[in-house]
Amino acid sequence: MVTIEDVAKKAGVSIATVSRVLNNANNVSEKTKLKVWKAIEELNYKPKILASALARHKEKFRVGICESKRLIDMEKEKVVPEFYTVILTALEKTGEAYGIKFCKMDLFNPSECDGYILVGGDTTKELIKEYKNLKKPFLLLDHYIPGEKVDCIVTNGFDGAYFATKYLIKKGLRKIYHIHGPLNSYGFKGRFDGYTSAMEEAGLLPKYYEYDDVKDNMSDVIDFMLRKNERPEAIFASNDITAMRVIRELKKRNIKVPKDVSVIGFDDIISAESFDPPLTTLKVFKDEMGSLAAKRIYELLVGQDLHPIMMSLFTKFIKRKSSI
Numbered sequence: 001m002v003t004i005e006d007v008a009k010k011a012g013v014s015i016a017t018v019s020r021v022l023n024n025a026n027n028v029s030e031k032t033k034l035k036v037w038k039a040i041e042e043l044n045y046k047p048k049i050l051a052s053a054l055a056r057h058k059e060k061f062r063v064g065i066c067e068s069k070r071l072i073d074m075e076k077e078k079v080v081p082e083f084y085t086v087i088l089t090a091l092e093k094t095g096e097a098y099g100i101k102f103c104k105m106d107l108f109n110p111s112e113c114d115g116y117i118l119v120g121g122d123t124t125k126e127l128i129k130e131y132k133n134l135k136k137p138f139l140l141l142d143h144y145i146p147g148e149k150v151d152c153i154v155t156n157g158f159d160g161a162y163f164a165t166k167y168l169i170k171k172g173l174r175k176i177y178h179i180h181g182p183l184n185s186y187g188f189k190g191r192f193d194g195y196t197s198a199m200e201e202a203g204l205l206p207k208y209y210e211y212d213d214v215k216d217n218m219s220d221v222i223d224f225m226l227r228k229n230e231r232p233e234a235i236f237a238s239n240d241i242t243a244m245r246v247i248r249e250l251k252k253r254n255i256k257v258p259k260d261v262s263v264i265g266f267d268d269i270i271s272a273e274s275f276d277p278p279l280t281t282l283k284v285f286k287d288e289m290g291s292l293a294a295k296r297i298y299e300l301l302v303g304q305d306l307h308p309i310m311m312s313l314f315t316k317f318i319k320r321k322s323s324i
Contacts, residue, residue: 002045011039022047030086031270033287037089060099061301064113065091067104068122070214075104082269083239083286084119087141090290091117098298110134115301117141117293121185137300141293144186149308151300153293157187157266160282160315161194164236164264167317169202171324173233173262177207179221179246180238188238191266195236207232211242218245222253232261234323240265240272240281247277247322262323266315278320285313 008015013032020028021036040047065088067075074081092102105111107122116131116138123140128148131138139151168176178195181188192208199206209221225232237243243265247257257263257277265272268283292311299305 002043004045004047006043007036007039007045010043011035029270030286034086034089034270037093040093060101061114061298062101062103063095063297063301064105064110064116065102066107066110066116066118068107068120070122071120072104072106082271083267083284084142086270086286087290087293088119090287091141091294092290094291094294095298098294100294100298100301115297117297118143121182121187137297139293139297139300142187142289144310151296151308151310153289153296153311154313155187155190155284155289156312156314157190158194158197160266160284160317161191161236162198163194163315163317164266164282165195165198166202168234168236168262168264168323169198169204171262173324174204175230175233176204176236177209177225177232177234178236178238179209179211179242181211181213181242183210191236191238211238211245213241213245216245218242218249219252222246222249226253231255234262234264236264238266240267240269240279243279243281243322244271244275247275247279258321258323264323268318272318273320275322277322280320280323281318282315283318284315288313 004015004018008018018036021033095102115136119141121143123143141153144152144154180192183189196206209225211218211221235246237246243263247263250257255261265279265281268281272279272281
């Protein structure tokens with residue numbers, strides 16, 4: 001019989017750390033959580049909390065994790081999408097306690113399931129209509145579409161971006177520019193609006209640049225920014241991957257971070273802390289997003305509290321060395 005001690009030994013952590021992970025405590029890093037969950041999976045360890053929950057819930061459900069083509073392609077190529085890996089790991093592990101078996105599938109071509117979780121910002125109004133026609137419970141994870149009253153779990157990007165921008169302003173910086181992804185994404189749009197609001201409240205002119213991470217046009221974006229305007233004092237990026245690309249391009253041009261330009265990202269992915277320089281960012285509570293999504297889809301599957309809800313998690317500012 002596999003014990004919690006076996007899990008701790010395999011993961012290279014203490015028994016107390018394994019216990020904190022099982023209880024979804026906040027004081028464990030995402031990197032450590034993933035190590036523990038991997039050990040649990042490899043050893044096929046069944047925590048008592050899961051065993052007791054499974055005993056209470058007799059029904060078993062099959063739920064589709066509906067991913068965009070881009071996410072599916074990344075996984076096929078063994079590219080780890082850091083942001084969603086943490087969310088989906090927490091989703092699957094919490095779902096076990098409710099008798100849910102998750103199956104990954106194509107967002108645009110779902111197979112027969114008891115319910116669906118639509119992951120990321122690729123969902124459209126047209127797609128929502130198709131899922132409604134399936135007459136099965138579903139929710140959006142990390143996305144919201146204005147006017148569509150469907151269940152969703154999101155991050156409060158407005159509040160995080162507003163806080164980060166105000167932080168830079170309080171430090172005496174005025175030339176603060178925003179580099180963002182496509183604004184059809186609810187997450188990027190909220191961060192765009194939060195940055196704009198903070199700048200306008202301070203009587204400062206917002207300046208925006210859109211980055212295409214598929215084409216990876218960051219070099220062109222930075223060149224255009226430096227040609228068109230004075231060098232920024234700070235750049236707020238709509239996610240950590242974008243912030244890291246910004247820093248790499250600034251380094252190529254002998255612009256020092258944070259001495260010449262402060263850079264702040266968003267998400268606090270695992271590699272943000274080990275980046276050079278370690279990235280100042282807004283921490284998204286990704287494991288909580290996954291856990292809440294599992295609990296909510298279960299409620300919908302058993303017909304509990306069916307009126308659609310939107311759960312929005314606040315972020316936490318993480319100060320590191322990429323900003324003053």
